Amino acid sequence: MNSTMDKIREIEIGNLKPATFIRDQVAAISEAVGNGVAVNALSGGVDSSVVTLLGHRALGPRLKTYFIENGIMREGEAKRVAALFRRLGVKVEVIDARKQFFSALAGIDDPEQKREAITQTFYKTVFGPLVKKSGARFLLQGTNYTDVEETVAGVKRQHNILAQLGIDTVKTFGYTVLEPIIQLRKTGVRKVARLLDLPKEIWDRPPFPGPALAARVIGPVTPERIAIVRAATAIVEQELASSGAFQYLAILHQDKVTGVRGGRRQFGLQIEMRCWESTDAVTATPTPLPFAKLALLADRITDEVDGVVSVTYNVTKKPPSTIEAV
C-alpha cells in the first residue's frame, strides 16, 4: 500500500502556486474528457466545490453537477448549495436518494460497514444510473491527499477512496474517476478555492465528512436518529461559528442514561460535543472552550432537541481519538 502513496506526489503548501495549479488541472480535465461529458457530485464542502469549478472551467455545460440528497446532510444543505452555485453560473440538479441510503444503512452498527454501505449506494446505486443516463464516462471527485493517507494507513476507510484500494472503477461502476485535488491537503484546497472566487462561506467552512451525519451516529442510522444529531449539530455550529476552531460537531450515542425532567424519570439520549484545533486533521487537540459556553450548549441541546438528557464535551486528543466518531 505504501507504493500507492509514492505514486501520488503531494504538493506541500509552501510549493503550491494556485494559479498554475488551476491552469494545469483545467487542462488535465479537458484533455482526459475530450469532447465527452463528465459528472460530479457537489456537497457544498470546499473540496467538491473546488472540483466543480475546475470542471466547469474545463467543460462548461458538459459537466453535469448533482447534489445527492442522501438524507444524512445538515439542515437545509441541498437548497443552500444549489442556490449558491446557481449564483456562480453552475446549474446543480438535486437528486433525492434518501430512500436508497436509509435502506442501505438499515440494521448496520459497525462503522466500517456503514462507510461501505454509503460508498456502494453512492457510486453504484445512485451514480451508476446517473452516469448511464448522461452518457458520461467520467466522474470528477474531490479526493484530497489526507483522505488517501488515512485510508491507506488503515485508520478509516474514507468514503471516496477507490483506485487507491485497488478498485477498478470502470469494471465496478462503469466510469473513470478523475481526482483533480488529490495532491493537496485542506489548506491548499482552501487557497485554490479563494483564487477561484468561491465565497468565504465555502472556502472558510469547517470540514465535513463524506459519510455526513452517519459518521456522527453511534449505532443504527435511521431517519429519526439522524434528525436528532442534525438538530444538535445546528446548535453546535451556531454557537461555535465564531470560535475559530478547525471543526466542531455533535455525536449521538447509542447508550441511553437516566435523566429527570419535570420531576419524572426520563431514560434519555446522550449527545457528545467535540471541538478541534488542527491544521491538517491528521492530529488534533480539543479546544479549551470557556465553561460558560459549554453550559450554554448543554442547556440549548437539552431544551431544544427531543429526548436528550445528557451532553458531554470530549477532551481527548487525536490520536488516540479521531475527529469523527464512526
Ligand code: XMP
Ligand atoms: P477522522 O475522523 O478520521 O477525520 O479524524 C479526519 C478528517 O476527515 C473528515 N472525514 C472524512 N472526510 N470522507 C471525507 O471526505 C470520510 O469518509 C471522512 N471521515 C472523516 C473529518 O471530518 C475530519 O475533518
